[in-house]
Amino acid sequence: MAELQPTLARLRAEILDDEHLVRALATGRRRGQEPPRSTRVELRYVDLKAGRHLQVVSYDETQAHTSNHAGPEAIGAVLDDLLGQAWGNWHVDTDERTHQLRVTKKGEALLHTTERAETVAPERAHDHAKQRLLPEDHPVLRALGISDAQGRVKPSRQAKYRQVEELVRALDAAVAEGHRAGTLRTPTPEDPLRVVDLGCGNAYLTFAAHAWLARTMPVRLTGVDVKEQSRRHNSEVASTLGVSDQVDFVKAGIDDVDLPQPPDVVLALHACDTATDDALARAVRWGADLVLAAPCCHHDVSAQLRQQPTPPGYDMLTRDGILRERLADTLTDALRASLLRLEGYRVEVAEFVDSAHTPRNTLLRAVRVRGGARPASTEYDDLVATWHLRPALAERLGRASAG
Structure with missing residues (x-):
């Protein structure tokens, strides 16, 4: 068990690292707290004509909502807002490791980190096609x-x-x-x-x-x-x-x-x-x-x-x-x-x-x-x-x- 806020700060640093982040995912809710504004949120960096952006895809019960954010201040503000919501789980993939955070009923952090057997390259292409939950090569x-x-x-x-x-x-x-x-x-x-x-x-x-x-x-x-x-x-x-x-x-x-x-x-x-x-x-x-x-x-x-x-x-x-x-x-x-x-x-x-x-x-x-x-x-x-x-x-x- 660990304190929640220092653990979230560690994940924040991993997500802000645009060179190594593959994808971050927030799901679930913490019991007894105001639920997050979406059912699930996915984050990754994409390279657009205007430069690198943090792409945030928020899902509700019927559809996905995509927004792109550039610059340290804008990205930091969006990320702080998401980390401040009462998500029950965070899953953060980098090119070298995977972090899985579960928040307990008492508000404590259970963080499990595993090293990848092989380093993976983050996908930065901006794909307008609907993102697949299970890629074709799964x-x-x-x-x-x-x-x-x-x-x-x-x-x-x-x-x-x-x-x-x-x-x-x-x-x-x-x-x-x-x-x-x-x-x-x-x-x-x-x-x-x-x-x-x-x-x-x-x-x-x-x-x-x-x-x-x-x-x-x-x-x-x-x-x-x-x-x-x-x-x-x-x-x-x-x-x-x-x-x-x-x-x-x-x-x-x-x-x-x-x-x-x-x-x-x-x-x-x-x-x-x-x-x-x-x-x-x-x-x-x-x-x-x-x-x-x-x-x-x-x-x-x-x-x-x-x-x-x-x-x-x-x-x-x-x-x-x-x-x-x-x-x-x-x-x-x-x-x-x-x-x-x-x-x-x-x-x-x-x-x-x-x-x-x-x-x-x-x-x-x-x-x-x-x-x-x-x-x-x-x-x-x-x-x-x-x-x-x-x-x-x-x-x-x-x-x-x-x-």
Whole structure:
């Protein structure tokens, strides 16, 4: 343990060194203090026509905001402002070493410094393209077959790369929000952040999530799938990457998986039809603080729409098959979001990637709210009764259906 202010002063000196800084990252929040104004901030030096600038990229829940600063006074003022905010974690990379700072509940500094095996050259180019969380030559992308041996994303895997990248970006923002709001606990080496990926398949998201989260916090991921072949393959990949002590895989169904401790975060990527409802219900029963689900097909509600009479005045929405399918998608995810809110979660439904990369691009992001009154079920009950529906998630949560 060390005093916080001298430790921050040491990191300040490292960040001000424009010849050696590779990148600095601030995330999370300190418990009991005013949260930072952004969910995450990244800093690096870029060379512009007007000279070298400190580039600051601040992220909120929806987008990134970039600003460039030149001169010792301007850079010092910006850096002092950022260091003065109640960030819970700082990660500072230089060309020779890496510093990881975590602020404890008591406001003390835990600083871990490691020397690089090889010196790296800072990247100073001003790139207007969207910054990637996982660069194309990342070892995880190579191990998963998304990138080739030269570290380039394979043409046939561009869509998968974009999906994984945007899901990790959404996860990163959600975790930062959870820490900022005090909903998600601060992990420690003794009790790392526990993440489970239900229906993990080939574990693209599992490995990518670990690669990103493990940079700034202790984390333990478990991938769950019913196929033994997936468990064996994914375990071999974990061994190849040297992360078997942090990423493991089990063969089990969503309902019968047995974990040593309930997870903090539950992921479910493209679980087919009502398997998404299984994953959401399991997350609720575990009391997970954060849930991210990208639903796949919606056959269950679509079949119910074909079997039940259409409410008066809505015949045009169900007359044509393609419109009925789209309506089923909307109804299914609207009801899922409503049920999660009734279970005490703050829920957002968003598009996480362009439909050109995958038609199943809806993301349900749910953060558990501690305390406070839960919403009334009136709107949910009315919607279910109007369309004569029996939502699968409601049945799994033991809620009586009005349909």
